[in-house]
Every structure is written in C-alpha cells, then in structure tokens.
Amino acid sequence: MEKNVYLDLGYWVQKKAKQLGASQSALGINQSRSVSVDYRDGKVETLKESTQQSLWIELFAGGRYSSHSTNDLRKDSLEKFLTNAVDLTGFLTKDEFRRLADPELYKGQSKVDLDLNDSSQGDITAEERQARAKALGAQLEGKDERIISVASGFYDSHSESYQLASNGFEGHKESTSFTHGVSVSLQGAGDKKPEGWRYYRARHLNDLVGAEQTANEALARTQDRVGAEKIASETMPLLLENSNAAGLFWRLMGPLRASSIQQKNSFLADRKGEKVGSDILTITDEPSIVRGLGSRYYDGDGLAAKTMPIFTNGVLNNYYTDVYYGNKLGWTPNAGGSSNLIVKPGTRSGAEIEASLDRAILVTDWLGGNANGTTGDFSLGVAGWLIENGKRVKSITEMNISGNYNDLLMNLIEVGNDPWIHSSFRTPTMVFDKVSFSGS
Amino acid sequence: MVQMSRRDFVKVTGTGLALATLPGFIRTGFAGVGAGDNPYNFYFQRFGIDEDMIRKVMAEALHYGGDYCDLFFQNELSNSIRLQDNIVNSASTNVTLGVGIRVLNGNQTGYSFTEDITLSSMKAAARTAAGIASGSAKAAPQSFNATKLMNYYDTKVSYEDVGVKDKVGMLQTINDDVFKEDPRVVKASVNFSDSEKYILVVNSEGGIASDYQPMLRISVGCTAEEDGRRENNYFDYSARDDINFLTEAKLKRLPREAVARTVKLFAAQTPPAGEFPVVLSAGSAGILLHEAIGHGMEADFNRQGISVYSEKMNKKIAAPFVTIVDNGTNPNIRGSINVDDEGVPSEETVLVEDGILRTYIHDRISAKHYGVKPTGSGRRESFKHYPMPRMRNTYMRSGPHEFDEMIASVDYGILADQFTNGQVNIGPGDFTFYVKSGSLIENGKITAPIKDVNIIGNGPDVLEKVTMVANDMKMAEGGWTCGKNGQGVPVSQGMPSVLVSSITVGGRG
Numbered sequence: 001m002e003k004n005v006y007l008d009l010g011y012w013v014q015k016k017a018k019q020l021g022a023s024q025s026a027l028g029i030n031q032s033r034s035v036s037v038d039y040r041d042g043k044v045e046t047l048k049e050s051t052q053q054s055l056w057i058e059l060f061a062g063g064r065y066s067s068h069s070t071n072d073l074r075k076d077s078l079e080k081f082l083t084n085a086v087d088l089t090g091f092l093t094k095d096e097f098r099r100l101a102d103p104e105l106y107k108g109q110s111k112v113d114l115d116l117n118d119s120s121q122g123d124i125t126a127e128e129r130q131a132r133a134k135a136l137g138a139q140l141e142g143k144d145e146r147i148i149s150v151a152s153g154f155y156d157s158h159s160e161s162y163q164l165a166s167n168g169f170e171g172h173k174e175s176t177s178f179t180h181g182v183s184v185s186l187q188g189a190g191d192k193k194p195e196g197w198r199y200y201r202a203r204h205l206n207d208l209v210g211a212e213q214t215a216n217e218a219l220a221r222t223q224d225r226v227g228a229e230k231i232a233s234e235t236m237p238l239l240l241e242n243s244n245a246a247g248l249f250w251r252l253m254g255p256l257r258a259s260s261i262q263q264k265n266s267f268l269a270d271r272k273g274e275k276v277g278s279d280i281l282t283i284t285d286e287p288s289i290v291r292g293l294g295s296r297y298y299d300g301d302g303l304a305a306k307t308m309p310i311f312t313n314g315v316l317n318n319y320y321t322d323v324y325y326g327n328k329l330g331w332t333p334n335a336g337g338s339s340n341l342i343v344k345p346g347t348r349s350g351a352e353i354e355a356s357l358d359r360a361i362l363v364t365d366w367l368g369g370n371a372n373g374t375t376g377d378f379s380l381g382v383a384g385w386l387i388e389n390g391k392r393v394k395s396i397t398e399m400n401i402s403g404n405y406n407d408l409l410m411n412l413i414e415v416g417n418d419p420w421i422h423s424s425f426r427t428p429t430m431v432f433d434k435v436s437f438s439g440s
Numbered sequence: 441m442v443q444m445s446r447r448d449f450v451k452v453t454g455t456g457l458a459l460a461t462l463p464g465f466i467r468t469g470f471a472g473v474g475a476g477d478n479p480y481n482f483y484f485q486r487f488g489i490d491e492d493m494i495r496k497v498m499a500e501a502l503h504y505g506g507d508y509c510d511l512f513f514q515n516e517l518s519n520s521i522r523l524q525d526n527i528v529n530s531a532s533t534n535v536t537l538g539v540g541i542r543v544l545n546g547n548q549t550g551y552s553f554t555e556d557i558t559l560s561s562m563k564a565a566a567r568t569a570a571g572i573a574s575g576s577a578k579a580a581p582q583s584f585n586a587t588k589l590m591n592y593y594d595t596k597v598s599y600e601d602v603g604v605k606d607k608v609g610m611l612q613t614i615n616d617d618v619f620k621e622d623p624r625v626v627k628a629s630v631n632f633s634d635s636e637k638y639i640l641v642v643n644s645e646g647g648i649a650s651d652y653q654p655m656l657r658i659s660v661g662c663t664a665e666e667d668g669r670r671e672n673n674y675f676d677y678s679a680r681d682d683i684n685f686l687t688e689a690k691l692k693r694l695p696r697e698a699v700a701r702t703v704k705l706f707a708a709q710t711p712p713a714g715e716f717p718v719v720l721s722a723g724s725a726g727i728l729l730h731e732a733i734g735h736g737m738e739a740d741f742n743r744q745g746i747s748v749y750s751e752k753m754n755k756k757i758a759a760p761f762v763t764i765v766d767n768g769t770n771p772n773i774r775g776s777i778n779v780d781d782e783g784v785p786s787e788e789t790v791l792v793e794d795g796i797l798r799t800y801i802h803d804r805i806s807a808k809h810y811g812v813k814p815t816g817s818g819r820r821e822s823f824k825h826y827p828m829p830r831m832r833n834t835y836m837r838s839g840p841h842e843f844d845e846m847i848a849s850v851d852y853g854i855l856a857d858q859f860t861n862g863q864v865n866i867g868p869g870d871f872t873f874y875v876k877s878g879s880l881i882e883n884g885k886i887t888a889p890i891k892d893v894n895i896i897g898n899g900p901d902v903l904e905k906v907t908m909v910a911n912d913m914k915m916a917e918g919g920w921t922c923g924k925n926g927q928g929v930p931v932s933q934g935m936p937s938v939l940v941s942s943i944t945v946g947g948r949g
Contacts, residue, residue: 047569092530093527191751264665369872370861400945
C-alpha cells in the first residue's frame with residue numbers, strides 16, 4: 001500500500017464528506033492480498049489469488065448517523081457515493097449519542113512493537129506455496145489404509161489499513177497471516193466416513209507449527225472418531241480440550257458487550273463487581289501480545305487498546321464498551337470487542353488433569369447448537385471421549401451438553417497450564433463439574 | 441429482468457409522499473439503460489465491457505490451455521436501515537463491483553478476481569487463474585450465445601426507487617405496534633435490508649447469461665420482562681422480491697409474531713435429556729433436510745468419496761412417502777435463482793423420490809465427473825469466490841398423514857416450532873439443529889412450552905426414522921443463509937409436519 005496515495009485519498013474523502021454536509025466522519029481504507037493453495041490426494045485442487053481494497057465511512061451530519069462501504073475507489077464514483085450517503089443521512093432521526101470518540105481516548109497506544117507483519121511474506125513464490133500445501137498432505141501417505149481422502153492447504157495474506165476520524169485520529173495497521181491445515185476422511189463402520197482436521201495460524205511464517213505435527217494430529221483426531229457412538233444421558237464433569245475451549249467462551253462475548261447490556265439482552269447485565277464464576281475464573285483481554293492473533297494498537301472507534309480484566313477470581317470486572325453504547329449508558333468507552341483473551345493458568349497439564357478424572361467426558365469437537373445470551377441458557381452438540389479412571393475408554397459422538405452459563409462458570413473446577421496460543425482466545429484445558437450430557 | 445418502472449411505495453405505507461423529492465439509497469455511477477437489440481447491452485454498459493474485451497480476457501485465461509474458463513461480473517447495491525430505542529437512527533449502504541475469472545483444468549480450479557474492470561486488470565487476473573494449466577494456448581470463442589432463461593422473480597419496482605422516508609415510516613409503525621402488543625415488552629429493534637445484484641456470466645463454450653437478483657429481509661426483535669426475568673426473540677421475512685412483497689398483512693404480522701414468540705418463552709422449560717420422538721412443525725423445520733441430507737448430496741463431497749451418501753445412489757434411504765427436492769424455481773423464494781453462478785439455468789432437482797436416493801446437486805466440475813447434466817446449483821457468495829455445488833430451496837413434499845394424527849401418536853416427546861441454526865459433519869453424517877421454542881407432547885396432547893434445545897442426530901439414521909409426513913408442506917418465511925467453505929449464499933427450505941420416531945434432544949437432567 002502506498003502510504004501517501006491512500007492517506008491522501010482518506011483525507012480527500014473526509015474533506016469531501018464535510019463539504020457535502022457531514023460535520024464529522026470516521027473512515028477506513030483497507031487493502032489486502034491473499035493467496036490460497038489447496039491440494040487433495042496429491043494433486044492441486046484450487047489455486048486462488050486476489051488483491052482487494054475497500055473504503056468504509058461513518059457520517060455524522062446534523063445529529064444524524066449512517067455508515068457506508070464500497071470497493072469502487074475511483075474519485076468520481078466516490079463523489080457520487082458520498083453525495084448519496086450524506087443525502088440519505090438527512091432522512092434519519094437525530095441521535096444525540098452518535099458522536100466520535102473523545103480524542104483523549106485515542107491516547108496511550110502501546111509503545112511495544114507488536115510485530116504483526118512478516119516482511120518475508122512478499123518473497124514467497126508460487127512454487128513454495130504449492131510445495132508447502134503438498135508436503136502437508138504427503139505426510140500421511142501410507143499412514144492408515146482406511147484413508148479415503150486427504151486435503152491440505154496453505155493460505156497467506158497481507159493486509160494494510162488506514163483509519164481516520166475528523167476529530168484528529170489517524171491510524172495505520174499492517175499485518176500478515178499464515179494458515180496451514182490438513183483434513184482427513186477415513187472409512188469407518190458401514191457408510192460412515194469420520195472426518196477430522198487440524199489447522200494452525202500465525203502472524204509469521206516461521207511460527208507455524210510444523211507440517212509433520214499438523215498432519216499427524218489431523219490423522220489422529222480422525223482416527224479418534226472411528227467407531228464413535230452416543231452413550232446414555234448423564235450428568236458428569238466436562239473436560240474441555242485446550243484447542244477447543246474457545247468454542248464455549250466466544251459465546252460469552254455477546255453478553256459482555258455494552259450493546260447487549262443497553263438493549264437488555266444480556267444475562268450478565270447489572271452484575272459488574274459481582275461474583276459470576278468460580279474462584280479460578282480469571283480472564284484478561286490483552287491487546288499487546290507480540291505477534292498475537294488478536295493484537296492491536298486501536299479498535300474500530302480509534303480507542304487506544306489497553307489491557308482489561310474481564311473476570312478476576314470469578315468477579316465480573318468489565319464489559320466491552322464501544323463509543324455509541326458507552327454514550328447511551330453513560331460509561332467510559334474501553335473497547336468495541338475482544339483482542340486476545342488470556343486465561344490465568346493452573347498448575348497441571350491437560351494430560352495430568354485427564355489422568356486424574358474418575359469419570360468425565362472429554363470434548364474435542366463441537367457440532368452446532370446455540371446459546372441464549374439473554375438468559376445464559378446453552379445447548380451444544382459435542383463429540384469426544386468418555387474418560388474412566390483417567391483413561392479414554394470410548395469415543396463418543398451425537399451428544400449434547402446443555403445448561404446455563406451462570407451455573408457453568410460457577411462449576412469451573414480446574415484450569416490447565418497449557419494455553420492454546422494458536423488462537424486469539426488462548427484457552428487452556430478446563431474442567432467443569434456437573435454438566436448435563438444428553439445421549440441415548 | 442428488472443423493469444425500472446417507478447411504482448409508488450405508497451401502496452405499502454399509505455403515506456402518499458412525493459417520491460420524486462426523496463433520494464433512494466445509494467445508486468451506482470452507472471446509467472440505467474434499457475435493453476436494446478442485444479439483451480446484454482444493459483449489462484455490458486453497466487460493467488463497461490464489450491465482447492471484444494471478453495474475448496481478449498478469455499484468451500489470456502486460456503493461455504496455458506485448460507478445459508474451460510468463465511468470467512463472472514457482479515455489481516451489487518445493498519442497503520439497510522435500523523430502528524432501535526424507538527428511533528430510526530442508523531442506516532448503511534454497500535456497493536460491490538468486480539469480476540471473478542476461473543479456469544478449469546480437469547477437476548482443478550485456478551481462480552482470481554479484480555475490482556477494477558479494465559482490460560489490463562482483467563487480463564492480469566486471467567493470467568493468474570491460467571496458472572492452473574500448463575499446456576498450449578487455446579482460442580476464445582468467436583461468438584456468444586444467449587442462454588434461455590425463465591424468470592422466477594418478476595419484480596416491478598427497483599429498490600433504488602424506494603424512498604428512505606417511507607422506510608423510516610414503515611419501521612416506526614412496526615415499532616409502535618410491538619409496544620402496543622404487550623406491556624411486558626421493554627426493547628424493540630427493527631431491521632430492513634434490501635439488495636440488488638446484477639450478474640453476467642460468460643464462458644469459453646460461448647455461453648452468456650445474466651440475471652438481476654433482488655432480495656429483501658425485514659426482522660423484528662424484542663425483549664420482554666416478567667417478574668425480573670427477561671426473554672428475547674424475533675420474527676423475520678425474506679424474499680427474492682420487490683418492496684410490494686411487504687403487504688399490509690405482513691407488516692401487521694411482524695410485530696405480532698415477534699412479541700408472541702418472545703413472551704411465550706416465559707412459561708417455557710428445558711425438556712429432559714435423552715432420545716424422544718420429535719414432531720417438526722411445517723415450515724422452517726426443513727433445516728433438518730438441509731443438514732441431514734442436503735449437504736451430503738452436494739456432489740463435490742461425493743466426487744471426493746467423503747460423504748455418508750457416496751454409496752447410496754438409487755438405494756432406499758427413507759419411507760416411500762418421503763420425497764425431497766432442491767428447487768431453484770419457486771417464485772420469489774429466497775433461494776431461487778434464474779441462473780446459477782456458472783451460467784446454467786436453474787431447475788428442480790429431485791434428491792429423494794419415494795424414499796429412493798436419485799440425484800446429487802451438481803456444479804460443472806461434478807457433472808462432468810459423473811457424466812450428467814449440471815443441475816443449476818453452481819453458486820458462489822460473490823465474484824471473490826469460485827462456485828461450488830450448493831442448495832437453493834430444499835424441502836420435502838407433503839405426505840399422507842395428518843398433523844393431529846402425529847401428535848396423538850406420541851406418548852412423550854417434543855413438538856419443535858422455531859429453529860435458528862444447524863450444522864452437519866458430511867462424512868459421518870452427524871447433524872444438529874437448534875430449537876428456539878416448541879412444546880412438550882404428553883399422552884398425545886401438546887402441553888407445556890419448551891425452549892433453547894439443540895437436537896442432534898445422524899442423517900441416514902434420522903431419515904429412516906421419519907415415520908409420518910403430513911399433508912401441510914410450507915416454505916420457511918425467514919432469511920436463511922447457508923455457509924460452506926467460508927462462503928454464504930441465501931437459501932430457503934420447507935417441510936410438511938413430520939414425525940421423527942426417535943432423536944437425541946439436548947435437554948437437562
């Protein structure tokens with residue numbers, strides 16, 4: 001991205017919006033280039049390469065608000081786009097809470113170099129991408145005679161954006177992302193063809209977990225699914241694999257937002273400062289992890305990203321408060337959404353915890369389900385293992401866990417020392433007591 | 441194709457405002473021209489292209505050989521407007537423009553796209569996609585022949601001609617009705633979105649096809665309080681139609697249904713855990729078909745041998761009164777398309793006929809692999825994506841039973857009414873769908889309401905357990921979007937009332 005070209009365009013759009021009647025505006029210009037290579041059973045299946053750009057703008061005109069986006073960045077198109085956008089805004093109802101952030105909140109961005117951009121990305125050749133995708137799948141040749149198909153892929157992207165607000169915010173982001181993964185289908189009993197996969201993602205190419213480990217884990221996870229069956233319904237401890245725990249926690253992000261609180265759609269409303277989880281539930285939002293997948297200097301409102309406790313020893317500390325809903329609630333905005341989530345670790349590894357459980361279900365995969373953010377009720381499809389006397393005795397599938405987050409969080413009884421660093425939700429192994437599993 | 445007549449929106453709102461003074465939402469920079477001698481002139485002018493440019497881009501795409509190439513041009517204008525806290529205080533618009541270029545070499549795909557529809561940018565993208573092949577150059581076709589298409593969504597009014605002020609009035613009226621409906625309502629939100637998508641598909645076999653694909657969705661959500669408890673629910677409509685879809689009756693029903701669905705939850709319990717008979721109410725329960733069999737019938741998974749249905753063609757998989765279709769031709773239904781995103785005309789595809797598995801859902805690649813005709817199911821999210829076999833409107837035809845007969849046959853089970861989402865693992869066939877609300881059935885009678893339960897089963901197993909099918913088939917009314925490999929496409933589904941004799945219900949205790 002040529003800095004001057006896009007910055008100049010951003011300021012031109014900002015000026016044009018003002019001329020047309022939008023007294024204030026916030027905008028962003030994004031550009032990204034991505035390449036993906038997919039192999040299946042030793043052959044290229046798809047090659048895809050693209051460069052894209054887009055502009056978004058929020059307009060504040062006469063106490064009214066609207067937001068717009070386009071991928072047509074030609075100036076004559078943009079002028080018509082903005083003219084219509086400002087005209088449209090005039091027909092909406094005034095909203096006193098729609099304001100740009102207080103410029104004081106722009107201050108205090110991290111001074112740490114988050115190192116989110118791998119400058120070597122531009123040097124990767126088409127041949128190297130293909131070789132990487134192919135090598136992932138090739139790891140599994142001859143490893144299991146039940147293999148029906150192995151798909152593998154390598155994906156990388158470079159993204160850059162400028163963000164401006166007319167009350168003085170100017171931000172620039174540049175980052176890379178690398179993902180590779182393997183998925184495997186095996187012939188199971190009858191017509192069943194169990195499938196499993198493993199993907200890893202990193203900001204820098206050299207931080208990706210190796211091809212051999214990735215492929216072997218994908219195969220092992222698929223082998224685990226062969227012969228899986230449901231068992232009788234039972235209430236027992238839930239052992240949650242570290243790579244899978246985010247599946248339970250991202251559903252808390254909605255109820256933790258100020259928008260849900262203000263709209264009376266959160267079971268966590270009016271509970272700041274209260275104990276909502278067990279003593280070992282400590283989760284912090286940490287935007288400044290070097291090379292972190294959720295790391296950032298500022299959010300979509302331009303707010304400087306800062307470390308924020310969410311739960312400390314079970315007590316709810318903070319809601320994610322963006323500028324608009326912060327204004328509505330009279331709260332100081334802190335962040336529009338999560339960055340990286342850090343869970344305070346325990347002392348034992350996942351394997352040690354597993355070996356200590358008399359009877360539990362280890363959940364390794366989710367399948368569908370949903371949660372009611374207003375009441376905290378949830379019901380989610382699961383697959384994994386029945387654990388007896390510390391051993392995996394039966395592969396299970398086609399079961400649900402159901403309950404309410406209020407109880408679940410209180411029933412967190414152990415946290416592992418093994419955070420899953422390949423996600424912005426860095427969850428360790430977790431154990432929840434008294435979870436209702438439904439099966440046959 | 442769309443007719444740019446300016447039918448007044450007053451029919452809907454009754455406000456009688458002078459529309460000419462009101463701006464529509466965002467318009468493109470393109471001049472709207474009518475069709476001339478060449479039916480594609482409108483589209484050529486919209487995208488600023490001509491046949492000679494297309495041939496030059498195709499020559500580049502076939503530079504290294506390849507069996508086939510196509511160019512997918514898209515221009516889409518989307519608007520949404522939202523009411524929250526009693527005022528219509530937010531609106532957004534989005535403009536999308538670009539072309540995707542695909543080269544096929546056997547069953548291998550090379551893909552690239554550009555947002556800059558100039559000859560040089562398109563040639564550069566074409567050269568990238570061409571890299572999937574490694575042979576000698578092939579020539580582009582000399583001429584292009586129009587693909588004959590039917591029109592399954594004959595609309596009269598462009599959303600560009602629907603005034604913002606009228607939309608504001610409509611949302612405000614719905615909001616007022618929500619609060620009038622029940623004193624327990626404490627919050628309401630109303631969202632209205634519309635989009636108009638113009639696509640043009642040209643391929644190296646000389647085929648050319650275009651389509652205008654309108655879409656609307658309106659949803660009403662509300663939160664109610666009772667004895668310190670809160671519940672939230674919603675109701676929505678979606679259709680591939682113009683603004684006249686929203687009749688007075690529908691505008692009245694939206695707030696009524698949203699409130700009724702919300703306050704019903706106060707009395708609802710969570711059912712016990714375990715396997716029970718489940719009766720699915722007619723309509724959006726078709727989500728069961730979408731997950732239990734629809735995805736498994738997408739031919740890419742079968743071509744790869746990884747679907748649980750890969751070896752079941754022409755075998756009996758359900759009772760003789762079970763017939764399941766995937767249809768792109770239902771008038772104005774959300775998942776309907778006149779033509780798919782590979783330029784193949786839409787059709788009705790019979791997946792299961794009288795209990796026997798009959799046809800997969802094909803795109804060009806899989807149709808060639810199996811030596812059959814494509815089924816008009818090659819769909820993509822946008823020009824940024826290559827097409828895949830996808831569902832359109834998936835439903836079961838009516839059967840011989842009666843709804844009351846089904847309920848009467850159940851000693852203890854669940855009646856599932858409202859659904860929010862579902863998912864499937866194609867290989868083992870395990871699938872889920874989430875029941876937002878329903879009722880218990882006890883001793884052959886519908887009793888206490890239930891809520892928030894996930895239901896999980898295995899596709900082929902559950903189809904065998906469909907023991908009764910009623911004669912009341914109904915299509916879903918809301919806006920469903922199907923996700924596959926990171927691409928979302930609008931779909932719909934339908935179902936008569938159905939009894940599944942046993943399936944795992946995610947209750948408690």
